[in-house]
Amino acid sequence: MALDAFDRALIAATQGGLPLVARPYEAVGAMLGVPGEQVRERLAQMLAQGLIRRIGAVPNHYRLGYTANGMSVWDVADERVSELGPLVAQLPGVSHCYRRPRHLPGWPYNLFAMLHGTSREAVEHQAQDIVALLGDACRGHDILYSTAILKKTGLRLKD
Known part of the structure; x- marks a missing residue:
């Protein structure tokens, strides 16, 4: 359109x-x-019409004290990821969660969830909650912590 x-x-x-x-x-x-x-x-x-995705407030989590931010990556059984991913997305501290293809052999992860906490310890605790939620469908995970903010805006239309 x-x-x-x-x-x-x-x-x-x-x-x-x-x-x-x-x-x-x-x-x-x-x-x-x-x-x-x-x-x-x-x-x-x-x-x-789907021309815009949403209208809402976007808090600056750094100014709110959430300075420990990590992309958690999960190796979840393929037959369970569609069931479990939405449950992970609903957890407190998860700002977005999505499925991505694996890149074997070096990258076995297929579920990604951005975690926000006031400390790395808080983020690790959130990850343990996800481990418990995923149960035996979880075959491994890691957390990749943010070191810098590179972009905080969406697409901008130009004249």
Whole structure:
């Protein structure tokens, strides 16, 4: 679906986040010269059409004290990963979880879950909760800790 001029302007105005004000749609509408209700309705349509994935708050976990962040990688029995992955995704401290192909022999992992904690000890505790959840379907895991933030934004449309 092609974006019209209003859609492009709306995306440009919101792709960095909604304004942190009591009425964010009205604030965006004021920038674009349209009523806030038009902004809300069009964003809802874009969401329903799959043009945007979600509208929501994205906290800065570093500023909230969650400075130990690790991508946990799991070797889960292939016949169980579709069943167990969604359960892992629902755990506290897991910001995203997804299945990826193995790259044998050196990379046996097929389930990835980003863990956030206030310390490495807290992240290790979360990993042990995942071990317990996966049970005998788990054949191994590792945690790859973040050392730097390289990107914290999504795709940006350019004119």
